Amino acid sequence: MDSLVIGIDVGGTKVAGGLVSMKGRLVSSLTVPTRAAKGFATSFGQVVHLISRLIDRAGGTDRIAGIGLCAPGPLDTKAGIIINAPNIPGWQKVPLAAKLGEEFHLPAKVENDANAAGLAEVLFGAAAGYRHVFYVTVSTGIGTGIIINRRIYHGKNGAAGEGGHVSIDPTSPYRCGCGALGHIEALASGPAMARRARVFLEEEHTTSSHLRDLTHGNPSRITPELIEKAARAGDKVAKKIIEDTGFYLGVWLAGMITLLDPEAIVMGGGVSQIGEPLFKTIRKTILRYTLNPGLAAHTPLLPAKLEKLVGVYGAASLFLPAGEEIEHGY
Numbered sequence: 001m002d003s004l005v006i007g008i009d010v011g012g013t014k015v016a017g018g019l020v021s022m023k024g025r026l027v028s029s030l031t032v033p034t035r036a037a038k039g040f041a042t043s044f045g046q047v048v049h050l051i052s053r054l055i056d057r058a059g060g061t062d063r064i065a066g067i068g069l070c071a072p073g074p075l076d077t078k079a080g081i082i083i084n085a086p087n088i089p090g091w092q093k094v095p096l097a098a099k100l101g102e103e104f105h106l107p108a109k110v111e112n113d114a115n116a117a118g119l120a121e122v123l124f125g126a127a128a129g130y131r132h133v134f135y136v137t138v139s140t141g142i143g144t145g146i147i148i149n150r151r152i153y154h155g156k157n158g159a160a161g162e163g164g165h166v167s168i169d170p171t172s173p174y175r176c177g178c179g180a181l182g183h184i185e186a187l188a189s190g191p192a193m194a195r196r197a198r199v200f201l202e203e204e205h206t207t208s209s210h211l212r213d214l215t216h217g218n219p220s221r222i223t224p225e226l227i228e229k230a231a232r233a234g235d236k237v238a239k240k241i242i243e244d245t246g247f248y249l250g251v252w253l254a255g256m257i258t259l260l261d262p263e264a265i266v267m268g269g270g271v272s273q274i275g276e277p278l279f280k281t282i283r284k285t286i287l288r289y290t291l292n293p294g295l296a297a298h299t300p301l302l303p304a305k306l307e308k309l310v311g312v313y314g315a316a317s318l319f320l321p322a323g324e325e326i327e328h329g330y
């Protein structure tokens with residue numbers, strides 16, 4: 001029988017796990033709540049519990065080649081240490097690979113979630129067939145991964161690929177979660193979009209807007225989903241917010257293309273679900289701001305394919321032979 005890899009994706013609210021074949025086929029998957037607020041012992045216990053259940057499903061550890069785990073925030077991939085996972089209290093300076101190794105007597109590796117997702121999209125998803133790819137996920141934050149030759153680019157300290165924390169407007173009044181001004185995450189993430197819509201509707205309080213109607217008088221209800229809904233119904237304010245977000249992402253990606261000359265860009269995350277109205281503005285803006293528009297015109301901007309289980313695939317792919325043919329697209 002084929003060997004299997006366990007892929008685990010730890011987030012602030014849930015832990016997703018799966019058994020993945022060496023050819024990239026998802027054999028089985030499971031999700032449990034993280035119970036992050038209860039502290040490290042509880043949330044790590046959830047991870048251990050999930051892995052035990054997956055091992056049972058695999059009929060024991062004999063078939064398991066290793067455990068790959070991805071989590072948000074900075075981590076030391078070489079030493080297998082989680083440095084600080086935001087939204088998961090207690091996940092600081094944890095030698096997670098060693099702890100998992102002791103618990104299950106299996107090799108274990110850890111990776112940043114956006115890096116892992118980028119690798120998964122290249123091996124099994126939207127960018128299958130490409131080797132050099134810039135991956136972006138736009139949701140509550142903006143995560144990125146640089147994939148070169150079908151491998152994650154880590155840089156000197158393992159801290160490379162934090163593209164969400166690149167400033168494209170230092171004069172912006174908006175501070176990023178990391179503290180700096182004008183980072184793309186502070187301008188184009190889901191919360192940034194919602195904030196821009198709120199500010200606009202407050203300033204232009206006499207402008208009629210379907211988006212405003214949808215909030216039932218409570219602007220804190222504005223989300224990217226609501227903006228998209230209003231835009232689809234023809235609301236001009238919502239359309240403008242999507243266009244502005246696409247503009248910021250386009251300026252930023254123009255720089256990334258100039259820097260990396262990737263074969264493709266893959267974009268996932270909740271905000272990317274807006275789809276073509278957003279992508280159209282991004283593509284147009286890239287051509288205005290990149291150094292070689294003639295080349296960038298042939299750099300496809302692809303919607304991500306793996307969606308919810310991207311982290312599971314990504315974590316598992318830490319143990320898969322890079323560049324090998326895979327059974328399924330996804």
Ligand SMILES: [Zn+2]
Pocket residue numbers: 164165166176177178179180183185
């Ligand atoms: Zn930042």
